[in-house]
Amino acid sequence: MIVKNPHRPHTDALLNIAVVGHTNTGKTSLIRTMLRSTEFGVIEDGAGTTRHVEQATISADNEAILNLYDTPGLEDSRALSAHIKKLAAKSKSLPPVQILEHFVTNVAVNDPLEQEAKVIRQVLRSDILLYIIDVREPFLEKYRLELDILTQSAKPIIPVFNFIAGHDRELAKWREHLAAFHMHATLEFDTVAFTFEAEKRLYQKMQTLVESHYDRLQKLIDYRAKLWNQLCLSGAKRVAALIVNVACYRESKSTQNNLIAHSLLEDRLHEFVRKAEQHCLHDLLSIFNFSEKDVAIQKIPVSNGHWQLDIFAPGILKAYGLDVGSAAAKGAAAGAGIDLMVGGMSLGAATALGAIAGAGWSTFKRYGDEIKATVKGTQWQCADETTLQVLYLRQKHLLNKLMHRGHAAQDTLHVDKAESEKLPDNWSKLTSALRQNPSWQEPSAVRNNNPQYQEIEAKLVEALLDEGAN
Ligand SMILES: Nc1nc2c(ncn2[C@@H]2O[C@H](COP(=O)(O)OP(=O)(O)OP(=O)(O)O)[C@@H](O)[C@H]2O)c(=O)[nH]1
Ligand SMILES: [Mg+2]
Incomplete structure (x- = not known):
């Protein structure tokens, strides 16, 4: 009562x-x-x-x-x-x-x-x-x-x-x-x-x-602060999920030097990355309560609900201040044959069967697919380092913008220039650990309870919410 x-x-x-x-x-x-x-x-x-x-x-x-x-x-x-x-x-x-x-x-x-x-x-x-x-x-x-x-x-x-x-x-x-x-x-x-x-x-x-409303207003302040933190955390977790999803993704590739097969594979990989990023964009907009309609009306980052600049477009690496080398000319990134580690040795080198034979049962259990694939002459293809970097930097920039965008905003949100965004510390360690664990691509209880996975996710989320890094 x-x-x-x-x-x-x-x-x-x-x-x-x-x-x-x-x-x-x-x-x-x-x-x-x-x-x-x-x-x-x-x-x-x-x-x-x-x-x-x-x-x-x-x-x-x-x-x-x-x-x-x-x-x-x-x-x-x-x-x-x-x-x-x-x-x-x-x-x-x-x-x-x-x-x-x-x-x-x-x-x-x-x-x-x-x-x-x-x-x-x-x-x-x-x-x-x-x-x-x-x-x-x-x-x-x-x-x-x-x-x-x-x-x-x-x-x-x-x-x-x-x-x-x-x-x-x-x-x-x-x-x-x-x-x-x-x-x-x-x-x-x-x-x-x-x-x-x-x-x-x-x-x-x-x-x-109005003193008489002090407590009620305090309730509102506390509630809003809690919501705000949850909102930012959900956004960061969604971006971390995208990075995990793409970094863990791989396609098997025949080692036969078939150019058509290779370019089809590359297309498939591109399509996968684009779709994954698009899905993430959609989720981020709805987390922050910007609807698809607002995207059209307010021309938020993208035209017609898509990123204005394709993730593989030429010039995108420069926009994100990445060290591009020759990749800039041909447009960002794509697939890279991955160099998996087996028992501390790269799989390429480890095809020397002795190394594989020398690996214990636990290694085989974990890397069995890779080992079998190598023996059968199959390779894996996954999103390369630069693609992952652009993907991360672009989402971090977008997240930052969404966190500071009032619902009154009507101008275009430019998110394709973000030279100031930084990659997290130990970035390559994080992505290489993800690449080695393709089974983490989709959420599962086993994955979510894995301490190594939890640590990677926490590091990504922390870096995404670190505004001081801008
Ligand atoms: N750049 C910028 N534009 C703003 C800001 N606040 C409002 N606007 C724009 O200013 C215009 C007027 O905003 P409204 O919210 O309709 O103003 P209002 O005071 O309700 O107007 P009336 O209902 O006509 O009295 C719109 O084009 C808004 O997008 C702001 O802080 N910065
Ligand atoms: Mg008005």
């Missing part, structure tokens, strides 16, 4: 937060990013996109925590301000909030200020206002008037600076102007280049403003 605390009546009602600001400043975008959903509202580069107040609820573990209200942009703050001043002059005895109340209750349908009235009505019903600012704009008269009207509501205001990337000087100017309104606790929140830290600070600011 839930016992209600008689001293804290407010905690039963949800915290209501109005997202307000001039038109086209990114109000709907901010809400999408906070909801991690591209489904909410309509975003457009143009004034007057949102026409009505729209509500969304943010929950933690199925417990509703707060309501967000998207509002239409304030368009004509000059007319609004003049109208409110007129009302104030008429009823001098009324406190400023009541003048706003008077305005919203008396505004006529189809009044030119009807849109503004919708915003002010929601402002008066809310506990906190998030005032979204496009810092690229100079602090014009219309913004000063807007702020005058909003402060008249006597609600706590958190100014949120949007479009901050590359606009430090403008940001500093805005800070100065807001200080004149006694607003010091501002927040930088680029809805497109999202960071979880910025979001956390937003909730922490709310905590300081």
Whole structure:
């Protein structure tokens, strides 16, 4: 049974937060990013996109925590301000909030200020206002008037600076102007280049403003942090699975020097790698809640849900800062005849039967297929070192982008230039261990419980999540 605390009546009602600001400043975008959903509202580069107040609820573990209200942009703050001043002059005895109340209750349908009235009505019903600012704009008269009207509501205001990337000087100017309104606790929140830290600070600011909702907001912060870590971990695990899947893959190849057979084999290997990478891309997008539709609309990394640059395209190695040598000219990588180790000796050398005969039963059990294949004149073909490197670097870069991409982003995500991404320490050791264990290609209980496999997976995941390495 839930016992209600008689001293804290407010905690039963949800915290209501109005997202307000001039038109086209990114109000709907901010809400999408906070909801991690591209489904909410309509975003457009143009004034007057949102026409009505729209509500969304943010929950933690199925417990509703707060309501967000998207509002239409304030368009004509000059007319609004003049109208409110007129009302104030008429009823001098009324406190400023009541003048706003008077305005919203008396505004006529189809009044030119009807849109503004919708915003002010929601402002008066809310506990906190998030005032979204496009810092690229100079602090014009219309913004000063807007702020005058909003402060008249006597609600706590958190100014949120949007479009901050590359606009430090403008940001500093805005800070100065807001200080004149006694607003010091501002927040930088680029809805497109999202960071979880910025979001956390937003909730922490709310905590300081409405003490009665402190615990609930803390629950939300903790819940969001847990989800965020899980999300990043799932993404990294998915990429590690791709690397394992491709590194362990092999095709048997006849040693007869048949050029047609060889090129077919190469095609098959290419196709396998492309499909595996594509599958991973699809999974990553859905892990981070970017749908295939968003890929089309937002032109995320790829066109039509495919990577723009084929993994085997010429030039890709350079894009990833790899030491390419002659491989660059003919395009990345492909299959390589693998040089398997048998009892510490490369299989090539070990075809000297003495070495194989000298190997014990346990070695034979593990490497039996390779040994038999060698004796029968069959070789294995698998994805070569460079392919694996590009594959890893490209996914690491994509993962990084997805971890920092707000759900408001509409531009193209370029992920084919990533010279700064680094391979993990001991990379060749990791991949060569994977190559030697083809049975790890697909998940199985035996594989997942194998300590050597677990160690490799953990190292890959750790390196993928290490942003300091960029
Ligand atoms: N580069 C960049 N673009 C942004 C950012 N936030 C929003 N946008 C873009 O700005 C435009 C307007 O965004 P909206 O979210 O529709 O703005 P709004 O304030 O809801 O607009 P109205 O509903 O018309 O008042 C869209 O093209 C967004 O993609 C940002 O932080 N950075
Ligand atoms: Mg909008």
